[in-house]
Each structure stands twice: as C-alpha cells, then as structure tokens.
Amino acid sequence: MKKNYEVFEHTADIGLKVQGRSLKDLFRHAGSAIFALSCEKLHKAELKKSLILKEKADNLDELLVNWLNELLSLSAAKGLIFEKISIRKINEQQIEAEVLGTDISNYKVNTEIKAATYHQLKITRNKTGWQAQIILDV
Amino acid sequence: MSEIHLEKIDDYRWRIPKSYKPGMRVPGLIYADEKLLKDIHQDKAPEQVANVAFLPGIVDYSLAMPDIHWGYGFPIGGVAATDIEEGGVVSPGGVGFDINCGIRLIRTDLRYEDIKDKISDLVYALFNGVPAGVGSKGDIRVSPKEEKELLVKGAKWAVAQGYGTQEDLECTEENGAISGADPEAVSGRAYERGKAQSGTLGSGNHFLEVQVIDQLFDAELCDTFGLDLGQVTIMIHSGSRGFGYQVCEDYVKNMVHCLQKYNINVPDRQLACAPVDSPEGKAYLSAMRCAANYAWANRQCLMHLTRLAFEKVFASSWQKLGMFLIYDVAHNIAKIEKYNIKGKEKNLCVHRKGATRAFPPHHPALPERYKKTGQPVIIPGDMGRNSYLLTGTEKAVETFYSTCHGAGRVKSRTASTKSTNLNVLLKDLQSKGIIVKASGRGTIVEEAPSAYKDVNDVVNVVHNAGISRRVCRMRPVGVIKG
Numbered sequence: 001m002k003k004n005y006e007v008f009e010h011t012a013d014i015g016l017k018v019q020g021r022s023l024k025d026l027f028r029h030a031g032s033a034i035f036a037l038s039c040e041k042l043h044k045a046e047l048k049k050s051l052i053l054k055e056k057a058d059n060l061d062e063l064l065v066n067w068l069n070e071l072l073s074l075s076a077a078k079g080l081i082f083e084k085i086s087i088r089k090i091n092e093q094q095i096e097a098e099v100l101g102t103d104i105s106n107y108k109v110n111t112e113i114k115a116a117t118y119h120q121l122k123i124t125r126n127k128t129g130w131q132a133q134i135i136l137d138v
Numbered sequence: 139m140s141e142i143h144l145e146k147i148d149d150y151r152w153r154i155p156k157s158y159k160p161g162m163r164v165p166g167l168i169y170a171d172e173k174l175l176k177d178i179h180q181d182k183a184p185e186q187v188a189n190v191a192f193l194p195g196i197v198d199y200s201l202a203m204p205d206i207h208w209g210y211g212f213p214i215g216g217v218a219a220t221d222i223e224e225g226g227v228v229s230p231g232g233v234g235f236d237i238n239c240g241i242r243l244i245r246t247d248l249r250y251e252d253i254k255d256k257i258s259d260l261v262y263a264l265f266n267g268v269p270a271g272v273g274s275k276g277d278i279r280v281s282p283k284e285e286k287e288l289l290v291k292g293a294k295w296a297v298a299q300g301y302g303t304q305e306d307l308e309c310t311e312e313n314g315a316i317s318g319a320d321p322e323a324v325s326g327r328a329y330e331r332g333k334a335q336s337g338t339l340g341s342g343n344h345f346l347e348v349q350v351i352d353q354l355f356d357a358e359l360c361d362t363f364g365l366d367l368g369q370v371t372i373m374i375h376s377g378s379r380g381f382g383y384q385v386c387e388d389y390v391k392n393m394v395h396c397l398q399k400y401n402i403n404v405p406d407r408q409l410a411c412a413p414v415d416s417p418e419g420k421a422y423l424s425a426m427r428c429a430a431n432y433a434w435a436n437r438q439c440l441m442h443l444t445r446l447a448f449e450k451v452f453a454s455s456w457q458k459l460g461m462f463l464i465y466d467v468a469h470n471i472a473k474i475e476k477y478n479i480k481g482k483e484k485n486l487c488v489h490r491k492g493a494t495r496a497f498p499p500h501h502p503a504l505p506e507r508y509k510k511t512g513q514p515v516i517i518p519g520d521m522g523r524n525s526y527l528l529t530g531t532e533k534a535v536e537t538f539y540s541t542c543h544g545a546g547r548v549k550s551r552t553a554s555t556k557s558t559n560l561n562v563l564l565k566d567l568q569s570k571g572i573i574v575k576a577s578g579r580g581t582i583v584e585e586a587p588s589a590y591k592d593v594n595d596v597v598n599v600v601h602n603a604g605i606s607r608r609v610c611r612m613r614p615v616g617v618i619k620g
Contacts (some may be wrong), residue, residue, distance in 0.1 A: 009550045011181045011208040038272075061407075062394060069387050076273065076380050077330040109272040110580045111551075112341045114235040114383045118394070118407035119210035135210050137235050138342060138551065 004029035007037070014113070014136045021129040024087045027095060030064065030132060031071050031085045037136075038111045039081060045106040049080060053097045060092045061121050064132060067095055068116035079104045113138050142184045144168065144175070150603035154188050154200075161403060162191035167199040169537075171599050174204050177548050177591055181208035183215070190218050192404045193411060195226025197479060197486060201537055203493050204599040205546030205591060209234075211408030214492035217540045219477070222414045222485045227402065229411035230393060230422055232489030233472050235386045237426055238433035239377030240468035242310075243516045243527060244441060245363070246448075247460030248370040250350045253615070260348055260451050261573045261616040267447040268346055268440060270339040270620040271577030273380070278337035278439050285329060286321040288336070292431030293466075296438035306438060308505045310466040311495065314434040316473075320424035325388050328425075332381025332432060337439030339376050341578065341620030343585060346444065347373045347518070348616035349525060355608035359529060362511050363464060363609065371612055372461070373525055374440050375518055377470065378433035385429045389422040414474075414487045423472065430471055437466055464527070465514035469494045469543035477538065488538045496530035496541040496606050515606050519545045519593030521574060521585060521619070522567055525612045526597050533604035541606040545593040554589035555580065576619035585619060
C-alpha cells in the first residue's frame with residue numbers, strides 16, 4: 001500500500017508531509033502518521049477504548065495543529081495508541097472524530113513526539129486533493 | 139541552507155543586521171568561529187535568529203550561542219530578553235515544550251581506578267534503578283494533592299520526602315523552586331499527562347552519564363569545586379516530561395490568538411506571544427513555573443535513584459562516596475531578571491531556549507559557596523566525546539548572562555539513523571571505554587556522536603568570547619539513554 005505520508009529532513013525534529021483526496025482524508029492520514037512514526041505494534045490486541053474528539057479553530061492551519069496535538073496529548077494522558085480514526089464531521093474550523101485506541105503496552109514506542117508546531121506549516125489544495133507540511137517536535 | 143550574509147564583528151561574533159528583514163526590532167548576534175559557522179549555515183537557524191528579533195520589547199540583540207541549530211519558532215541555542223516596561227513579550231516557543239529541561243552535575247570521591255572494573259555493573263544498576271524511555275513511569279508516586287505541592291515546592295518537595303538534602307537545594311538554581319508558580323494556571327490534561335512520571339529520565343537526548351575528569355583548565359577553580367583529574371562525576375539531563383509539553387501546548391494554543399489581540403507581527407506563528415504584563419502572559423509564566431518546579435523535583439528524584447544505585451554497587455553510603463551535587467541549572471526557561479540598560483535598572487524577561495544561565499562571581503542569586511567562583515555552568519556533549527564544567531563571567535552581561543547548552547545537533551535523526559550502524563557504533567564506543575545502555579536501540583543511533591557538533595569547538599567559542607570560563611572537562615564511561 002502506498003504511504004499517505006513522507007518524512008523530510010529537519011535538524012532536531014521530524015518534518016512530515018501528508019496528503020489526502022479530501023480534507024477528511026488529510027486529517028485522518030496526518031493523525032495515523034504520527035502514531036506510525038512513533039511506534040510499532042508488538043502483538044495483536046483488541047481495540048480497547050473509543051473516544052470522541054471535538055476541536056475548533058479560527059482557520060485550517062490551527063485546526064490541523066490542534067487536532068494533532070489533541071491526539072498526542074490524549075494518547076499520552078490515557079496511555080493509548082489510536083489505531084483507527086473515523087472523522088465524522090469536518091470543515092475548515094471544526095472537526096469531530098471517533099478514535100479507537102489500544103493500550104500502549106501492546107506497542108514498542110521508539111520516538112516520543114512532543115507536539116505539532118506552526119513552524120513552516122503549509123496546507124495546500126490542488127486538483128488531486130490536499131497536502132500538508134508540518135514539523136513535529138521530538 | 140541559510141542565505142543570510144553575516145557581518146563579522148570579531149573572531150567569535152557575527153551580526154545579522156536589522157536591515158536584513160523589515161520588522162526586525164534589533165540585530166541578530168551569533169557566537170561562533172569560522173568552523174562552526176559552516177555548520178550553522180547548513181540549516182535555517184540564522185533565519186530563526188532574525189525572526190526572534192521581531193518580538194515586541196526585545197532588547198539589544200536576538201542572540202544565538204555557538205551550538206545553535208534549527209528549531210521551531212526560536213532556534214535551539216537562542217536567547218532573547220524583552221523589556222517588560224516597554225511592552226516586552228513572553229513566548230512559550232522561546233522556552234519550548236520541555237520546560238526546564240536542564241542538567242545537574244554530581245561529584246564523587248571515587249576515582250577511575252575504583253570503578254574501571256565495575257562500569258558494566260554500574261550501568262546495569264543505574265539502568266535498573268532509574269526509569270528511562272518514552273512515557274516511562276516511576277516508582278515515586280505522587281498523589282493529586284501532593285502534585286500541587288510539588289508544583290509549588292519543586293525540589294524542596296523531593297527533599298521533604300527524603301530524596302535529598304538541604305545542601306542539594308542550595309546547589310540548585312532557584313534553590314530548586316522558582317516562586318510565582320500557580321497550580322491553578324495548569325490544565326487538568328497537564329496533570330494527567332505528567333502523572334507517574336516524577337523520577338523518570340524520559341527519552342530522546344536525555345541521559346544519565348558516569349564520567350571521568352580528563353582535563354583541568356583552571357586548577358584554582360577545580361580545587362574550590364573539589365575536582366581533580368581522574369575523578370568520577372555523574373551528569374543527569376532531563377526535564378518536565380509530559381507535564382511540561384502540555385503546559386507549552388496549552389499556552390501556544392492560547393497565545394496564537396494574542397497576536398491579533400495585541401497587534402503583534404511575527405513571521406512565524408510558533409513565536410506566538412503576549413505582553414509579560416498581560417493576563418495571558420502572567421498566566422503562562424505561572425504555569426511555566428509549575429513545570430519548571432516539576433523538572434527540578436524530577437532531577438532531584440533522579441539523583442536520589444542514582445545515589446541508591448551507587449550505594450548498591452559500592453556497598454557504601456552516598457555520603458561516604460562523596461556524591462554531592464555541584465549544581466543544577468535549566469537550559470529551557472524564561473526568567474525575570476534585573477539588568478542595567480542604558481543606566482536604568484530594568485526588569486527583563488530573559489528567554490533561554492537551549493541556552494544556560496551563567497551568572498558571574500558575586501551575583502546576588504548565587505549561593506555563598508559560589509560567590510567567588512561564579513555560577514557553575516554544565517555543558518553536556520555527545521555520548522562519545524566530552525562534557526564540560528564552566529563558570530559564569532562578568533563579560534556575559536552582553537548575553538544577559540547566558541551561554542551555550544551543549545554540542546548542538548548537525549544531523550537530523552533520520553540522517554543519523556541511516557548513516558549509523560548500531561553494532562559498529564557500540565564497538566567503537568566500547569573501544570574508547572564507554573558502555574551504553576538504552577531502552578530503545580533507535581535512540582542510540584539517533585543520538586550517535588556524529589549527529590552532533592564537537593562540544594570542544596562549542597566551548598572554545600564561549601570561553602574565547604569571554605562569556606564563560608572553562609573549569610574542567612569530562613569524558614563518558616557509562617551512559618544510560620531513554
């Protein structure tokens with residue numbers, strides 16, 4: 001399967017480029033990418049917990065940063081890795097999603113991503129869909 | 139790659155003129171020599187130095203230490219002081235996510251001969267005794283009620299629990315607890331994220347290292363610190379863990395909206411800020427101080443666990459082993475400090491993002507024992523080369539008494555992983571007498587010595603520029619990584 005994201009070089013942190021055919025895909029792929037980048041699954045485990053996330057923002061850039069930071073923060077606070085992300089509603093100023101998490105003990109976490117940043121953040125749209133570039137603090 | 143033309147002031151100082159970018163309120167000033175400048179030009183750090191010069195109220199220069207590298211918002215290795223009276227701002231990005239990431243140096247009476255056959259045992263005991271790794275949890279439990287006390291009392295809380303002594307507090311910046319911490323300014327999520335992480339090292343570039351002093355630069359200062367060639371020291375590098383990340387995140391989210399509210403123009407939203415005297419600025423500083431105190435408590439707990447591990451290996455008490463704290467200092471923090479600006483005493487908000495405070499001799503904030511020497515400044519290098527003990531100097535008033543904080547990265551984590559073979563690296567380190575143990579194999583290659591500048595070059599610059607003074611140098615023998 002083709003990866004929906006790629007990593008670009010940054011001296012201290014991780015640069016992430018994500019794409020999606022729709023805004024919904026873009027946010028879903030970006031959300032999945034941060035967990036794919038930070039950990040690997042050790043063994044099969046049941047999806048343990050379902051959580052509903054709602055984020056609001058003034059614009060799309062803020063919405064993406066808030067969304068990723070909420071996922072990272074919730075993952076760390078609850079000790080869950082979010083394997084399945086279903087976005088129920090999204091526009092440029094709000095997102096509502098259901099995320100399904102598995103206990104972190106089923107994973108080997110290689111990299112701790114502290115947060116998503118605004119530095120060099122870029123979201124663009126063309127004929128094929130949406131692209132985003134974002135730098136993650138590790 | 140940076141395109142900025144830097145104007146040479148002298149062999150160790152390079153200016154970015156104010157005219158480089160419309161909107162810069164002051165010039166930029168980078169401390170480096172020709173050799174380090176080549177590395178600095180490789181990434182976007184100089185552009186970030188120029189961006190920081192946009193901050194309202196910034197005084198004199200947007201400063202960068204010789205270990206600077208590309209960060210997000212601020213460069214890592216950046217220093218910016220803002221004048222509170224003149225609408226000076228505080229920026230959470232000028233402190234970073236790992237609030238009060240810092241370093242402590244512990245001396246011992248042990249000599250290399252005493253440990254050389256026990257390094258593996260020591261590394262093993264430390265690795266077992268000190269929780270490390272991503273999201274690591276510790277045995278030091280803190281109840282929700284105690285947590286609020288910890289956020290106000292910092293390392294004093296840890297000492298009250300029996301994890302150290304009064305003397306440890308005297309040898310910690312702010313005596314291990316900065317005043318003005320308000321637990322009410324902290325979100326519930328931050329509490330949740332930092333839960334059970336007290337007394338844990340964390341991951342990434344955090345470490346615990348057993349070292350041996352391999353070079354003395356100032357015999358008199360070494361005598362005062364009780365340090366000599368061949369003596370064993372221990373260095374602990376950690377911060378405020380998930381608690382600090384959440385505080386930063388909460389306030390960046392909030393302060394992005396302050397840019398419009400206070401009509402602030404910055405070229406990067408990660409430089410989001412608010413006037414120090416505004417409700418948002420005050421709330422951030424109250425929460426940041428909680429995270430700073432969390433970190434001081436954490437490093438105090440980590441030192442306690444380190445002492446226990448040594449006691450086990452050497453079957454002796456830590457006091458008998460002479461395991462006393464030299465100093466603990468932050469390198470990611472914003473502090474309100476007094477400076478004389480054009481003949482007037484001013485309260486400045488000094489941001490040190492990957493920079494170390496370096497107070498000179500006789501500074502009122504120093505404990506009695508360091509009044510003559512100046513503040514001990516602890517500079518860790520990479521796991522294969524050296525680390526340093528320096529002291530602050532009066533000349534460093536030009537950097538708001540700040541200096542470098544480490545070697546500084548030159549290679550990204552992915553590039554380092556691609557170019558480093560773990561087994562070759564471990565063998566190479568072993569041949570130099572260095573034993574490394576990490577909870578994740580990935581961390582060792584990401585943190586390979588070749589990913590960093592040579593700390594010897596970085597320290598040469600701060601010493602020769604006169605903003606710190608070399609005391610002695612250490613080499614690693616045992617390394618614990620997250």
